[in-house]
Amino acid sequence: MKEEASSDFAYRSEQSTNKEKKEIAHNTPTYMGDFARPIIEATNSAIVLPTAVHNYILKPNDANLLPLYHGMPNEDALNFVRDFCTQVQTFLLLNITEDQLKLKCFQYALKDRARSWSLSLPPNSITTWNEACEKFMLKYYPNHKTQELRAQIMEFTQGADEPFHEAWDRFQELLRQCPQHQLAPTMVNRFFYDGLGQTSQFIVDNTSGGNIARKTVEELNQIFQTLVESSQQKLVRGKRVEASAVSQNGDLQKQLSSIMREVQQLKMSKMEPPPIPMQSVQPCAICGDLSHGVDQCNRMGEYTPEGQAEVHSAQGFQSRPQYGQSYNQGKQNFNGGWRGQQPYAPQQNFSQ
Incomplete structure (x- = not known):
């Protein structure tokens, strides 16, 4: 009876307290600024910790x-x-x-x-x-990511210039990203072998004795690991040899470039025509025209032998001795045929 009385008293006290709180909250004035003030509530985390x-x-x-x-x-x-x-x-x-x-x-x-x-x-x-x-x-x-990764595993293909060990690492990364692929180990090895290039498949066949169908999953994985180590070591040695060759042949490359430049310059010089020497242009000694020479002048037959001598002198010719003698011998008769005409005199002597 006492326990029931105490529990009833506690219940009534709690009800009375809640009622008082509601009355206080109801009697508290509400301001317009209260609507703009955020209410900070205790956030319960989704994780329950002991x-x-x-x-x-x-x-x-x-x-x-x-x-x-x-x-x-x-x-x-x-x-x-x-x-x-x-x-x-x-x-x-x-x-x-x-x-x-x-x-x-x-x-x-x-x-x-x-x-x-x-x-x-x-x-x-x-x-x-x-x-x-x-x-x-x-x-x-999400589920679609699993489907995409599973499709990449089944359709795996080695790159054209991709070494064997890099192709193996890329295939293993796909398996690691999709552990829920649900593919049997034999199918996984088959997908990798079918995706290799012809040269890589030939190497795998030779290493396995010519037929991978007679190998277990463990044996084929061991063959793959052996080829991965061999491929990686060969690549490292190849890089070192290449770097050494470049360092040794650096001077040779520079010399070759210099020779190629000289050959190119020589070809260009042969393609260019030789320069034409400039000649002094002299006018016609008969009419003074610059457009033609003496031998092309239309007035060639109009001048006297004295004029012809002057023309020859203007052209740089030297009179022969026999020409001078014959000319002097026939001078009297020659001039007689030109009586009454004014002897021809060149307009200007350009030989000076």
Whole structure:
């Protein structure tokens, strides 16, 4: 009877207190500025942490080592979860489990859009690390991404100039990004072999004895690993030889370039016509015209022998001795035929 009376009294007291609070709130005046003032409410996290985890103090240095996820489309959610788990494993555990520590640190690793997504989840809806990881992957690792990666695995093709070890690394990266591909190991090896180039397939066949169908998955993987190591070593040696050859032949390349330039200049000089020497243009000694010479003048038959001598002198000819004698001997008779005419006199002597 006493317990019932005490519980009834407590119930009535609680009701009376709530009633008083409502009356106080009702009698409190409301101002116009109250509608513009934001109401700050306590946000309940979707992650529920036990008391021991609440009391765990995460060191600032440890928190700075955590990988961050911002929820951007170009981020890899699967790689983030792997890096996150690897980093949390290095932290010290004090009276809590590793999954509990992951659950506590998970809130510090989400930023920007990812943080907003975690706050939008229903309060107290996540109690274990598996639940948090499942909801996160469902949000940021959709099903279509799995289909795209599975298609890339099945349609893998080696590049034209891609070495064997680089093709192998690229194929393994596809498998690592899609661990849920659900492909048998034999099919995985077959997809890689079919995607190789003809030369790489020939090398694999020779290494396996001519027929990979008689090899197990483990044996074929061992062959692939052997060829990867060989391809990588050959590439390194090739790069070193190439660098050495370039350093040794640097001077030879410069000399060759200089010779090529000289040959080009020689070709250009042969293609250019030789310069024509400038000759002094002399006018016609008969009429003084610059457009023709003496031998082309129309007035050639109009001048006297004296004029012809002057013309010859203007052209630079020297009179022969016999010409002078015969001319002097027949001068009397020659001049007699030109009586009554004015002897021809050249207009101007240009020989000076």
